[in-house]
Amino acid sequence: MSIVRDVAKELLGMFLADARLTTTILILVAVVAALAVGLRVNPILCGGLLLAGSLQIVVAAVLREARRLRGSR
Amino acid sequence: MEFISWGVAAPAIGAAFLASLVEVVEAFTIVLAVGTLRSWRPAALGTLAALGTLALLIILLGPLLDRFPLNVLQLVIGILLLLFGMGWLRKAIMRAAGIIPLHDEDAIFAAETAQLRAEGAARKRSSLDWIGGLTAFKAVLLEGLEVVFIVIAVGAGRGLLWPAALGALAACIVVLCVGVIVHKPLARVPENTLKFGVGVMLSAFGVFWTGEGLGIEWPGQDFALLVFVALFLGVGLTTASYLRQPREVTQ
Numbered sequence: 001m002s003i004v005r006d007v008a009k010e011l012l013g014m015f016l017a018d019a020r021l022t023t024t025i026l027i028l029v030a031v032v033a034a035l036a037v038g039l040r041v042n043p044i045l046c047g048g049l050l051l052a053g054s055l056q057i058v059v060a061a062v063l064r065e066a067r068r069l070r071g072s073r
Numbered sequence: 074m075e076f077i078s079w080g081v082a083a084p085a086i087g088a089a090f091l092a093s094l095v096e097v098v099e100a101f102t103i104v105l106a107v108g109t110l111r112s113w114r115p116a117a118l119g120t121l122a123a124l125g126t127l128a129l130l131i132i133l134l135g136p137l138l139d140r141f142p143l144n145v146l147q148l149v150i151g152i153l154l155l156l157f158g159m160g161w162l163r164k165a166i167m168r169a170a171g172i173i174p175l176h177d178e179d180a181i182f183a184a185e186t187a188q189l190r191a192e193g194a195a196r197k198r199s200s201l202d203w204i205g206g207l208t209a210f211k212a213v214l215l216e217g218l219e220v221v222f223i224v225i226a227v228g229a230g231r232g233l234l235w236p237a238a239l240g241a242l243a244a245c246i247v248v249l250c251v252g253v254i255v256h257k258p259l260a261r262v263p264e265n266t267l268k269f270g271v272g273v274m275l276s277a278f279g280v281f282w283t284g285e286g287l288g289i290e291w292p293g294q295d296f297a298l299l300v301f302v303a304l305f306l307g308v309g310l311t312t313a314s315y316l317r318q319p320r321e322v323t324q
Contacts, residue, residue, distance in 0.1 A: 026308065046287065056310070058163055062167060062316070065172070
């Protein structure tokens with residue numbers, strides 16, 4: 001059973017290592033999907049938002065984690 | 074035969090090769106610890122059993138991929154790639170900035186060897202061989218799962234499963250050949266640099282597939298992927314460089 005537990009942990013860890021990062025990415029995709037599919041906003045604008053949002057999210061996640069780790073030292 | 078654009082094929086093959094290289098090096102370190110400390114029999118059996126399990130998984134789940142419409146597949150894989158790739162990139166940037174320690178294969182080898190020794194002190198040889206085999210099995214299975222996901226993720230969206238799988242296979246062969254020759258943990262592989270590169274590529278693929286899945290037609294089509302790679306790389310390096318700068322201590 002330990003192997004099954006480890007495999008499940010590994011799979012979850014692959015995608016959900018940082019809960020806040022995961023949540024923000026999913027929110028971004030949901031917003032872009034609502035704009036592109038629901039409101040039929042210009043696809044290029046939606047693509048730009050997806051790209052810029054992803055870049056912003058990764059930078060924010062790194063800076064937040066860096067502040068947290070430096071603060072705890 | 075459908076024409077495969079190098080604009081999208083090269084990053085797919087490259088991402089599969091580099092990501093697999095990182096994962097195979099990690100698995101190799103643990104298999105080597107088992108083989109060196111105990112014997113090569115449990116190490117080889119554990120490795121073969123794990124490869125068999127992974128192959129079974131691919132045979133069972135692979136055909137399911139054809140049942141989904143392409144845009145759904147691209148969207149799901151794109152989101153998973155964003156989650157996986159940006160997670161890797163975040164960690165690689167922090168390692169590059171010196172905020173978290175670099176991955177150290179020598180340290181992992183030493184820790185794994187110490188653990189096997191400690192278990193060996195309390196158990197008979199036959200049960201220790203069993204533990205060694207299981208350790209190798211788990212290492213190859215867990216790292217292999219990531220390789221399988223990456224191959225599917227970068228290959229399934231554009232019918233590039235075979236090229237991506239070949240990229241992964243090439244990585245296995247390279248690690249195995251170098252490992253057999255040097256016969257010690259491959260500590261000189263620039264693992265963080267590789268992880269940085271792979272995180273960049275997977276994140277770029279994630280944005281690309283998610284957009285395609287949502288019906289976005291990227292300007293320049295497949296070549297947009299190269300622009301995304303450049304942007305993620307630039308932003309990642311800039312962030313790491315910003316974090317490396319010494320800070321003034323404020324009260």
